[in-house]
Amino acid sequence: MTNVAVPMEGQQHLLHAHVHDALASGASHTKGQQHPIKLYLVVWGWLFVLSTCSYLVDYFGLHGHLRWSLILLFMVLKAGLIVAVFMHMAWERLALAYAILLPPVLVLVFVAIMVFESDYTHLIRVISFAPTA
Amino acid sequence: MMWIFLLSDTFIFSCFLLSYMTTRMSTTVPWPNPSEVFALTVGDKKIPLILIAIMTFILISSSGTMAMAVNFGYRRDRAKTAALMLATAAFGATFVGMQAFEWTKLIMEGVRPWGNPWGAEQFGSSFFMITGFHGTHVTIGVIFLVAIARKVWRGDFDVGRRGFFTSRKGHYEIVEITGLYWHFVDLVWVFIFALFYLW
Numbered sequence: 001m002t003n004v005a006v007p008m009e010g011q012q013h014l015l016h017a018h019v020h021d022a023l024a025s026g027a028s029h030t031k032g033q034q035h036p037i038k039l040y041l042v043v044w045g046w047l048f049v050l051s052t053c054s055y056l057v058d059y060f061g062l063h064g065h066l067r068w069s070l071i072l073l074f075m076v077l078k079a080g081l082i083v084a085v086f087m088h089m090a091w092e093r094l095a096l097a098y099a100i101l102l103p104p105v106l107v108l109v110f111v112a113i114m115v116f117e118s119d120y121t122h123l124i125r126v127i128s129f130a131p132t133a
Numbered sequence: 134m135m136w137i138f139l140l141s142d143t144f145i146f147s148c149f150l151l152s153y154m155t156t157r158m159s160t161t162v163p164w165p166n167p168s169e170v171f172a173l174t175v176g177d178k179k180i181p182l183i184l185i186a187i188m189t190f191i192l193i194s195s196s197g198t199m200a201m202a203v204n205f206g207y208r209r210d211r212a213k214t215a216a217l218m219l220a221t222a223a224f225g226a227t228f229v230g231m232q233a234f235e236w237t238k239l240i241m242e243g244v245r246p247w248g249n250p251w252g253a254e255q256f257g258s259s260f261f262m263i264t265g266f267h268g269t270h271v272t273i274g275v276i277f278l279v280a281i282a283r284k285v286w287r288g289d290f291d292v293g294r295r296g297f298f299t300s301r302k303g304h305y306e307i308v309e310i311t312g313l314y315w316h317f318v319d320l321v322w323v324f325i326f327a328l329f330y331l332w
Contacts, residue, residue, distance in 0.1 A: 122159045
């Protein structure tokens with residue numbers, strides 16, 4: 001979830017356009033969000049493209065760092081698009097965005113801790129439970 | 134409030150995925166290759182992960198229809214909102230059906246929470262826990278969607294009929310809240326798809 005902010009920044013221009021539209025028309029701001037259907041269809045299309053890409057990574061059997069980085073990249077992009085556009089986070093106030101997005105990012109610290117922990121467990125298992133013939 | 138709930142749900146799924154990562158990293162037995170485990174044989178060819186890929190597309194499509202339903206909700210277009218929500222629910226039900234098929238297939242092949250024919254025993258427990266919890270979320274979402282779609286169809290939000298979330302006349306916020314939940318379910322699947330199936 002670290003890079004969720006990145007696709008959101010990409011949406012900034014769209015965002016401003018919409019905010020101006022909303023303010024100009026006045027009413028829509030209070031009654032909720034009005035975005036052109038086309039925006040959702042475009043995002044939908046992109047999600048399809050990204051899913052296909054991540055499926056192709058597996059289909060062609062890519063391995064090693066290339067596989068991991070591609071999978072993580074597509075995953076973060078998809079997550080970013082869903083949160084920013086479908087869940088309307090890009091148009092929410094900044095305080096909510098920070099309150100919701102920051103805590104999951106901190107989970108990465110937990111991930112790091114568990115990586116060390118499981119490496120250690122693995123090492124101990126290899127040392128202590130190695131088949132002694 | 135839905136955001137707060139979703140945040141706590143994020144932590145639950147994070148913990149599942151974390152424990153999966155920990156067991157997978159710390160086991161000395163090789164992990165079963167998901168690309169082969171989830172392959173389907175169509176005709177004579179074995180296509181890796183094809184069912185999971187289709188499920189992914191279905192869930193993404195349901196997110197798309199949901200986003201449009203929310204949009205039409207704000208425009209007070211009752212018929213379109215209800216129709217799109219029902220379409221979303223249908224996609225969700227299809228997803229759960231395919232998941233049930235996948236579970237059946239794996240159980241027939243001998244996958245159990247305590248073991249499987251291909252490698253690390255933790256594979257089964259991680260798989261059933263993570264996808265099971267996600268499938269439960271999808272099921273609850275489908276029920277929620279159908280219930281709200283019915284209210285939208287009947288016009289409860291326009292007349293301020295007494296009932297669950299309908300008392301504020303002319304407000305379609307509950308459609309957006311349902312949408313938030315649904316997109317979150319899709320979001321979780323994005324992570325499960327990448328971290329469990331593709332890794």
